[in-house]
Amino acid sequence: MGKDKRARADNRLTAIALANLVAAIVDTMQNTDLPNDIVHHFLDELDRLNTLMLPPTGAGAFMHFVTDVLRSEAAAND
Structure with a gap:
């Protein structure tokens, strides 16, 4: 039981x-004045690939939440 609990904790980390990596990439993109x-487009592609590769619950739902945030x-109108 202890190994399962540790594995779940490692998966969360x-x-x-x-999520931090994707946020850093987006932050860098914005800081270099790339158009929004x-x-x-980057976030749309990431979301599309996650939808193809991840289950709709668990990790897939988490990554969808991250891309939405x-x-x-x-801004959508730049």
């Missing part, structure tokens, strides 16, 4: 690390 449509930070 991995998911958080991936490029940022949105990051998408809301980039």
Whole structure:
């Protein structure tokens, strides 16, 4: 039982690390003054690939949430 609990905790840490990585990439894209449509395209592609590769619950739902949060930070009308 202890190993299962540790594995779940490790999975959560991995998911958080991936979310931080994507957030850092988006932040860097915005800081280099890339147009927001490029940022949105990146997030759209990430979301599309996650939909293809991840289950709709668990990790897939988490990554969809992450991309939605990051998408809301980039203006849509620039």
